[in-house]
Amino acid sequence: MTTDRLRVGVIGAGIGMFHAQAYAALPHVELAAIAGLDTERVVALAARHGVERTYREYEELLAQPDIDAVSVCVPNALHAPVTIAALAAGKHVLVEKPLARTPDEGRAMIAAAEAAGKILMIAFNHRQRSDVQWLKEYVDSGALGRIYYAKAYWMRRQGIPGLGSWFVNKAMAGGGPLIDLGVHVLDMAMFLLGEPEPLAVSAATYAEFGPRGLKGWGAKQSTGTSVRYEVEDLGTAFVRLAGGTTLLLEASWASHGSAGDDYGVVLYGTEGGAELTIKDYAQDQTIRLFTDVHGLPHNSMPRVPRGEDGHAAVIRRFVAAIRDGAPPIPGAADGLRRALVLDACYRSATLGREVVIE
Ligand SMILES: NC(=O)c1ccc[n+]([C@@H]2O[C@H](COP(=O)([O-])OP(=O)(O)OC[C@H]3O[C@@H](n4cnc5c(N)ncnc54)[C@H](O)[C@@H]3O)[C@@H](O)[C@H]2O)c1
Numbered sequence: 038m039t040t041d042r043l044r045v046g047v048i049g050a051g052i053g054m055f056h057a058q059a060y061a062a063l064p065h066v067e068l069a070a071i072a073g074l075d076t077e078r079v080v081a082l083a084a085r086h087g088v089e090r091t092y093r094e095y096e097e098l099l100a101q102p103d104i105d106a107v108s109v110c111v112p113n114a115l116h117a118p119v120t121i122a123a124l125a126a127g128k129h130v131l132v133e134k135p136l137a138r139t140p141d142e143g144r145a146m147i148a149a150a151e152a153a154g155k156i157l158m159i160a161f162n163h164r165q166r167s168d169v170q171w172l173k174e175y176v177d178s179g180a181l182g183r184i185y186y187a188k189a190y191w192m193r194r195q196g197i198p199g200l201g202s203w204f205v206n207k208a209m210a211g212g213g214p215l216i217d218l219g220v221h222v223l224d225m226a227m228f229l230l231g232e233p234e235p236l237a238v239s240a241a242t243y244a245e246f247g248p249r250g251l252k253g254w255g256a257k258q259s260t261g262t263s264v265r266y267e268v269e270d271l272g273t274a275f276v277r278l279a280g281g282t283t284l285l286l287e288a289s290w291a292s293h294g295s296a297g298d299d300y301g302v303v304l305y306g307t308e309g310g311a312e313l314t315i316k317d318y319a320q321d322q323t324i325r326l327f328t329d330v331h332g333l334p335h336n337s338m339p340r341v342p343r344g345e346d347g348h349a350a351v352i353r354r355f356v357a358a359i360r361d362g363a364p365p366i367p368g369a370a371d372g373l374r375r376a377l378v379l380d381a382c383y384r385s386a387t388l389g390r391e392v393v394i395e
Contacts, residue, residue: 046070049110050078056108059352061086072098099126112203117142124153131355136372138211143373159372161224162347181306188285188303189226191218192296200253213268219288234279238381239391242269252291
């Protein structure tokens with residue numbers, strides 16, 4: 038391990054705020070620069086962490102030779118170009134989810150990391166939750182037996198992010214809640230299941246509220262007038278995995294139902310079952326386990342202690358991968374596997390039939 042300070046830059050000042058905060062809290066790391074087009078937000082973030090260098094365009098930050106690594110926290114369409122440019126400039130990269138809009142973009146990013154000999158990691162922050170990590174260990178202990186069916190969901194009642202913003206523009210975002218929220222729970226489920234190969238997908242998507250200007254974040258954002266809205270507001274998919282396991286994936290930004298802003302994973306195994314239920318980002322009492330005890334159904338609720346913030350955990354791992362050669366987890370390859378499933382979801386929804394993942 039080197040004692041030199043690692044100099045990092047953050048590109049994008051939305052979720053980039055969490056990246057900046059996590060870097061600023063780490064020893065041997067200097068948060069050296071922040072870039073973003075929204076100058077006011079960038080300057081305020083820089084001031085909060087005593088960062089002297091701020092830029093508008095990402096290219097200006099990447100031109101700084103002393104910066105070793107960057108977080109790429111920009112709209113999805115820019116993940117590939119900014120990441121590839123950063124790697125070419127010799128920086129290690131932590132990119133926000135989703136890896137990219139398409140598998141082809143993801144492959145180009147991974148090839149760029151290999152060519153540059155630099156680390157490329159992805160911010161799957163929800164996977165870092167202490168309950169998810171505990172459940173992974175429990176699953177790996179064999180306690181559930183063979184898991185043959187799983188569900189992963191992120192359902193919101195009212196939470197279309199930014200009606201009229203890049204989030205609802207197909208070219209900028211690549212899709213709606215499936216690629217935005219579904220990618221997180223798909224990641225959690227595939228991680229818990231031990232990364233089985235995805236084989237085929239049958240999916241459907243709907244846009245029932247967005248085009249009417251309804252159900253934006255917060256009641257005041259429901260305009261009730263038609264807006265340009267190009268992505269789904271609910272997606273559902275049935276995913277066939279190697280070994281016969283199947284996964285039901287659903288994601289919504291807007292729906293008439295009991296959900297607030299709820300996500301989780303359900304696992305059905307031959308010896309036991311598990312439900313991870315996170316209502317409105319709750320941290321406690323999120324896991325229920327199901328089995329039979331002496332011939333009778335038995336439920337239990339392990340109390341998993343809270344862990345560190347998800348972004349803080351990802352960024353600690355990113356810095357450890359660069360400085361100490363720790364495994365770069367979650368890596369870009371996981372991001373690419375999620376992109377393959379999501380791409381198949383959108384193709385299947387368009388075609389109206391199951392599609393095979395090549
Ligand atoms: N992991 C999570 O929990 C989580 C949460 C929210 C968003 N995200 C992801 O983070 C990314 C950004 O989302 P957001 O909500 O922060 O969006 P946002 O619109 O709030 O912020 C985007 C930022 O990118 C900057 N930007 C755009 N073009 C740029 C350019 N050419 N050069 C420099 N900066 C540029 C903008 O100025 C802005 O600061 C998305 O990929 C999104 O999926 C992840």
